[in-house]
Amino acid sequence: MTKEINLKIDGIDLIVDEGTTILNAARKANIQIPTLCYHEDLCVAGNCRVCVVEQKGVKNLVASCAMPASEGMEIFTNTGKVRLARKHIVELLLSEHNADCTKCYKNGNCELQLLASEMLTGEPMYIDLVPDKKYTIDRYNKAIIKDDSRCIRCQRCVRTCEELQSVSALDVAYRGNHMKISTFFEHPLFEVVCTNCGQCVNRCPTGALIERNYVDQVWDAIYDTTKHVVVQTAPAVRIALGEALGMPAGKIVTGKMVTALKRLGFDSVLDTDFTADLTIIEEGHELLTRLKKALVDKDPSVALPMTTSCSPGWIKFIEHTFPEYLPNLSTCKSPQQMFGALAKTYYAQKRNLDPKNIVSISIMPCTAKKFEANRPEMRSSGYNDVDYVLTTRELAIMIRQAGLDFASLPEEHCDSFMGSSTGAAVIFGTTGGVMEAALRTAYEIVTGREVPFEGLNITPVRGTEGEVREASILINKTLPEWNFLEGVELKCVVANGLAYAKKVMQSVKDGTGNYHFIEIMACPGGCLGGGGQPIPTNPEIRSKRKSAIYEEDMGMTIRKSHENPEVAEIYKEFLGKPLGHKSHELLHTHYTPRKRY
Amino acid sequence: MSEILKRVDLIFGEYSDQKYKTLEKTIKRPNDDIIKDILDSGLRGRGGAGFPTAMKWKFTMEQPGDEKYVVCNADEGEPGTFKDREILTQVPRKVFAGMAICGKVIGAKKGYMYLRGEYRFMLPELLKEIDVFNTNAQELDIDFTIEIRMGSGAYICGEESALFESMEGKRGEPRNKPPYPTVSGYLSKPTVINNVETFVNVLMICRIGPVQYKKLGTRDSRGSKVFSVSGDTPIAGIYELELGMPLEKFVEEFGDGDTKAVQVGGASGFCVPRKKFKDTIIGFEGVPTGGSMMIFNSSRSMYNVLHNYLDFFEEESCGQCTPCRVGCQQLRKGIEAVKRGDKPITYLEQLMKLSETMKITAKCGLGQSVANSFSSIVNNFKEEMIY
Structure with a gap:
C-alpha cells in the first residue's frame, strides 16, 4: 500500500500519496502554481524554476515540480519572496527571448506570454540580451520551423523527442550562455532524423517550434476563380477542432466543420474517411496476398509481418531506424495521399475538370503530412497529389479569420462523391483503429462472416497509450478460396508513440516478436494525439478525444470499410479491383532507406 | 610563521601508507566503529560544502541493496584551487586507502576517481598507482577495485550529480535533489562521493584516532586543511594549516604587505576586504573554503x-x-x-x-x-x- 503523507500548503492540510510532488499536491487543493518546463507527458526537468515555492525551515526556495512532499512539510506558494523570485525568473527569460509577440505565430497561445501578463512585467527589468545572440531560424523544413530566438530552453522538446518518440533529433548543445536546443551537428531539421511528427510543436510553450503554415496559400487558392479547390479532412480533426475554437475536449464537431469549410469557400468538401476505407480494402488484400504467398506458395521473399503505412511520422522513422524492414511496410499510400491522387484523376474525370486547375487541400491532425505531401513519389496523378496540408490548428485560424462563430454553426454533410464515411474509417484516428478496421473487413472476406466481437467492437486491439498491445484472432470456417488460412491464429500488435514502435520493431528484429500484422501510429494515442492537433495536449484531453472517436464510430450506420457504397463504386467505375493495375499506379508507393546521421 | 598559524603535516606527512598498513588494520574493524571515529573526529567534507562525512557514509551504509559506489571527486575546478593535484601526486595511496575504507563501510565493491580533464597528464602515474592498489587489495583480500574516469573540462561536472551524469556518459547537468547521492548516485545506486582530501583525512583519522585528530582546529572546524595560496603573495603554493585561523594572521603570513582583499573559496566563495580581515575566521564557523585563497593587493581592480x-x-x-x-x-x-x-x-x-x-x-x-x-x-x- 502506498504510504500517505501529511503536509500543509498555504495553510491547507492535505494528505497525499508518497511520491506526490508539491506541484501536484497543490493542484489537488486547487492551488495553481505557474510552470513552464513541466509537462504531464514528460519526465520532470526542474529547470525553468518558475514553480518555486517556499518551504518552512528551508533557506532556499524549492522547485515544486521536482520536490516530493514529505511528512509535516509546510509550503507557501504565494509569499513575497516567492513572487519576487518568479518575477525575476520570468524577466530573465524575457530578456533572452525575442518578445516581438505580435509577429509570433503563437501570439495569444504562448505560455510565457501568459505568465508575463499575469506578472505585469511592463518595462523590462533587465538588459535585452537578444541583439547579442546569434539566434538562427530553421525555415528549411516543409513541416516544422524552429526559431531559436523564441526558445526558453525548457527542454520539453528534447524530452518529447527522446522519451515519447525515441528519436532524439533534438538535444541540448553547448553550455552556459551559449546553451541551445540543437540537432546533430546543427544540421537543419530536414537533414536529420526528425520524423516531423510535431510532438515537440504540441509541447513547446512558446513559438520556438511551430508548424510551417500554409494558411495564406490556401486563401489564395480559394480566391482564385480559375481554381477548383477540394478539401479533405482526416478523422481525428473532427473530434479535436472544437478545442481550438473554445469548445471542450471530446466534442464531435463533424457537421459544424463541414459547414465551416463550405463557408470558407472550398469548392468541394470531401472526406479522408473515404480513402481510409479504400486503404482498408487495399491493405487488407495486400495482407491476405502476403499470407497466401507465405503459406501456400512458400515464397521465402515475402515480407512478414506487414506493418501499416498510414502514419508518415512512422514512415520516416522506419526509413531512418529500421531501413532493413522497409519491405515489411504495406505499400499502400496513406489515406491523405490516396485521396490526393484520386482527386486529380478519378474526381477530375467524373467532374469533368482539368486536373491542373484542381487545388487539393487536406486538413490533418499532423505535421508529418506536410512532409509526406512533398515527397517526390507523391505525384502519381502527374501533379502534386496534395497541394497544401493544414493542421487542425491552421483550420481553426482560418475559421477565426473568416469571422465564423463556430459553436453556433449548423451541421452539414460532406459533398459526394469521395465524401462518404464509415465507422471503420473514423477509428483510423485512434491507436488500434486501422487494425480494427482491417480486421472487420479481412475477417469477413476470408470467412464470409462478421468478426466475432459484440457490436463489431474488437476491443482487444484497441491500443492505449504507454503500452504495446498484442492480440490474436483465430480464423476458422473459412470460405473455400481462403481455406489455407483455416485454423490460423492471426497475430497482431498495436503500438502508438515511436518509442513503442521501436520496441515492437526491436522485438521483430531479435525474434521475440512473432506477428503477422503490425499497426504503428507515430503519435501518443494515435492521430488524435497528432502533432497538428490543438494545444495543449495531455493524457486527459487525449482520452476524451478517444472516447469521441469511438462514439462517432458507434453512431455510424455503416461500420465496415467494404460496405462504403462509394468505395464499391470507385472499384466498379475506375479502379477495377483491389491491388489492380490502376491501384498500383495511384494508391501504392515505395520507400527510401535513410541514414541515421 | 606566526604561532597562531599552525602548520600541519597530516596530509603530506611522514606517513603515506605506502604499504597500506592502516588500511589493513582498519578493514578488520567493525563498520560502526569506523563511522563512530569519523563522527567523533568532527570531519566535514573538504570540497567546500562541509557536509559531515560520517553522516554521508552512514546514510549510504543504511541503504538497502548490494550495488553501491564510492566516488572520489577529483574534478578540482574551482578557480584558485590546486591542492588535489598535489595530493594525488604526492600521496595517492592515502586517497585510495581512504576510498577502500569507505567501500568497506558502505558495502561498495567499486570505487571511481573522476579526474579533472585538465589533469590528464597525471593519468599514467595514477594508473600505475591504481595497479598497485588493486594488487594490494587482492592480497589483503579486500573486495574493492578502483577505476579512473576522465572529465572533459567542464566546471559543472565537479557538482556531484552532474559528475554522475558525466560518468554515465550523459551531458554533465545537475540533477534534481532529492534524491541525494546517498540514495541515488552513480547509476542511480547509493553512492558516497567525497573530495580527494576528505578521503585522506579519513585515513588519517583511522590511523591517529579521533582524539588526536580533534586536537587540531576549532569546535566547528576540526582538523587541518590544505590551502592553495595564489595571487599577490611572494610565497604562492600549497600549505596545510589548522582550520579556524583568523584571516588577519593568514594575510600577515602570506600577503605582500599591501593586501586589499582575499577571495576565500574561489570564484564561488566570498571576497573579504581588508577591514574585515580581523573578524574573519577561516572555517565553517566563519568563511568556509575548499582551499582556494586568492590574495589581491591594491594594484588590482x-x-x-x-x-x-x-x-x-x-x-x-x-x-x-x-x-x-x-x-x-x-x-x-x-x-x-x-x-x-x-x-x-x-x-x-x-x-x-x-x-x-x-x-x-x-x-x-x-x-x-x-x-x-x-x-x-x-x-x-x-x-x-x-x-
Whole structure:
C-alpha cells in the first residue's frame, strides 16, 4: 500500500500519496502554481524554476515540480519572496527571448506570454540580451520551423523527442550562455532524423517550434476563380477542432466543420474517411496476398509481418531506424495521399475538370503530412497529389479569420462523391483503429462472416497509450478460396508513440516478436494525439478525444470499410479491383532507406 | 610563521601508507566503529560544502541493496584551487586507502576517481598507482577495485550529480535533489562521493584516532586543511594549516604587505576586504573554503576581478536552469552597463536582488553561489564598480 503523507500548503492540510510532488499536491487543493518546463507527458526537468515555492525551515526556495512532499512539510506558494523570485525568473527569460509577440505565430497561445501578463512585467527589468545572440531560424523544413530566438530552453522538446518518440533529433548543445536546443551537428531539421511528427510543436510553450503554415496559400487558392479547390479532412480533426475554437475536449464537431469549410469557400468538401476505407480494402488484400504467398506458395521473399503505412511520422522513422524492414511496410499510400491522387484523376474525370486547375487541400491532425505531401513519389496523378496540408490548428485560424462563430454553426454533410464515411474509417484516428478496421473487413472476406466481437467492437486491439498491445484472432470456417488460412491464429500488435514502435520493431528484429500484422501510429494515442492537433495536449484531453472517436464510430450506420457504397463504386467505375493495375499506379508507393546521421 | 598559524603535516606527512598498513588494520574493524571515529573526529567534507562525512557514509551504509559506489571527486575546478593535484601526486595511496575504507563501510565493491580533464597528464602515474592498489587489495583480500574516469573540462561536472551524469556518459547537468547521492548516485545506486582530501583525512583519522585528530582546529572546524595560496603573495603554493585561523594572521603570513582583499573559496566563495580581515575566521564557523585563497593587493581592480568571475560562471553554467544561465549573463552585462554609465548606480541594487534570487532558486550549487562573490565584491568595493 502506498504510504500517505501529511503536509500543509498555504495553510491547507492535505494528505497525499508518497511520491506526490508539491506541484501536484497543490493542484489537488486547487492551488495553481505557474510552470513552464513541466509537462504531464514528460519526465520532470526542474529547470525553468518558475514553480518555486517556499518551504518552512528551508533557506532556499524549492522547485515544486521536482520536490516530493514529505511528512509535516509546510509550503507557501504565494509569499513575497516567492513572487519576487518568479518575477525575476520570468524577466530573465524575457530578456533572452525575442518578445516581438505580435509577429509570433503563437501570439495569444504562448505560455510565457501568459505568465508575463499575469506578472505585469511592463518595462523590462533587465538588459535585452537578444541583439547579442546569434539566434538562427530553421525555415528549411516543409513541416516544422524552429526559431531559436523564441526558445526558453525548457527542454520539453528534447524530452518529447527522446522519451515519447525515441528519436532524439533534438538535444541540448553547448553550455552556459551559449546553451541551445540543437540537432546533430546543427544540421537543419530536414537533414536529420526528425520524423516531423510535431510532438515537440504540441509541447513547446512558446513559438520556438511551430508548424510551417500554409494558411495564406490556401486563401489564395480559394480566391482564385480559375481554381477548383477540394478539401479533405482526416478523422481525428473532427473530434479535436472544437478545442481550438473554445469548445471542450471530446466534442464531435463533424457537421459544424463541414459547414465551416463550405463557408470558407472550398469548392468541394470531401472526406479522408473515404480513402481510409479504400486503404482498408487495399491493405487488407495486400495482407491476405502476403499470407497466401507465405503459406501456400512458400515464397521465402515475402515480407512478414506487414506493418501499416498510414502514419508518415512512422514512415520516416522506419526509413531512418529500421531501413532493413522497409519491405515489411504495406505499400499502400496513406489515406491523405490516396485521396490526393484520386482527386486529380478519378474526381477530375467524373467532374469533368482539368486536373491542373484542381487545388487539393487536406486538413490533418499532423505535421508529418506536410512532409509526406512533398515527397517526390507523391505525384502519381502527374501533379502534386496534395497541394497544401493544414493542421487542425491552421483550420481553426482560418475559421477565426473568416469571422465564423463556430459553436453556433449548423451541421452539414460532406459533398459526394469521395465524401462518404464509415465507422471503420473514423477509428483510423485512434491507436488500434486501422487494425480494427482491417480486421472487420479481412475477417469477413476470408470467412464470409462478421468478426466475432459484440457490436463489431474488437476491443482487444484497441491500443492505449504507454503500452504495446498484442492480440490474436483465430480464423476458422473459412470460405473455400481462403481455406489455407483455416485454423490460423492471426497475430497482431498495436503500438502508438515511436518509442513503442521501436520496441515492437526491436522485438521483430531479435525474434521475440512473432506477428503477422503490425499497426504503428507515430503519435501518443494515435492521430488524435497528432502533432497538428490543438494545444495543449495531455493524457486527459487525449482520452476524451478517444472516447469521441469511438462514439462517432458507434453512431455510424455503416461500420465496415467494404460496405462504403462509394468505395464499391470507385472499384466498379475506375479502379477495377483491389491491388489492380490502376491501384498500383495511384494508391501504392515505395520507400527510401535513410541514414541515421 | 606566526604561532597562531599552525602548520600541519597530516596530509603530506611522514606517513603515506605506502604499504597500506592502516588500511589493513582498519578493514578488520567493525563498520560502526569506523563511522563512530569519523563522527567523533568532527570531519566535514573538504570540497567546500562541509557536509559531515560520517553522516554521508552512514546514510549510504543504511541503504538497502548490494550495488553501491564510492566516488572520489577529483574534478578540482574551482578557480584558485590546486591542492588535489598535489595530493594525488604526492600521496595517492592515502586517497585510495581512504576510498577502500569507505567501500568497506558502505558495502561498495567499486570505487571511481573522476579526474579533472585538465589533469590528464597525471593519468599514467595514477594508473600505475591504481595497479598497485588493486594488487594490494587482492592480497589483503579486500573486495574493492578502483577505476579512473576522465572529465572533459567542464566546471559543472565537479557538482556531484552532474559528475554522475558525466560518468554515465550523459551531458554533465545537475540533477534534481532529492534524491541525494546517498540514495541515488552513480547509476542511480547509493553512492558516497567525497573530495580527494576528505578521503585522506579519513585515513588519517583511522590511523591517529579521533582524539588526536580533534586536537587540531576549532569546535566547528576540526582538523587541518590544505590551502592553495595564489595571487599577490611572494610565497604562492600549497600549505596545510589548522582550520579556524583568523584571516588577519593568514594575510600577515602570506600577503605582500599591501593586501586589499582575499577571495576565500574561489570564484564561488566570498571576497573579504581588508577591514574585515580581523573578524574573519577561516572555517565553517566563519568563511568556509575548499582551499582556494586568492590574495589581491591594491594594484588590482576589484571590478576586473568580479568581471572575470562572472565571465567564468557565464560560460561554465550548464545552462539548464534559468536563474543561473540568464542570471550570470545579466550580472556581467549589468556591471558593464553601470561602469559605462548606461545604467544608473541604483541598477547595482537591482543586480544584488537578482543575485539573491539566483541564490535561492538555482538548481545547483553553481548558480546558488554566484551571489557569494557578487554581493561580497559589490558591497565592499562599490566605488570600484562605478568609477
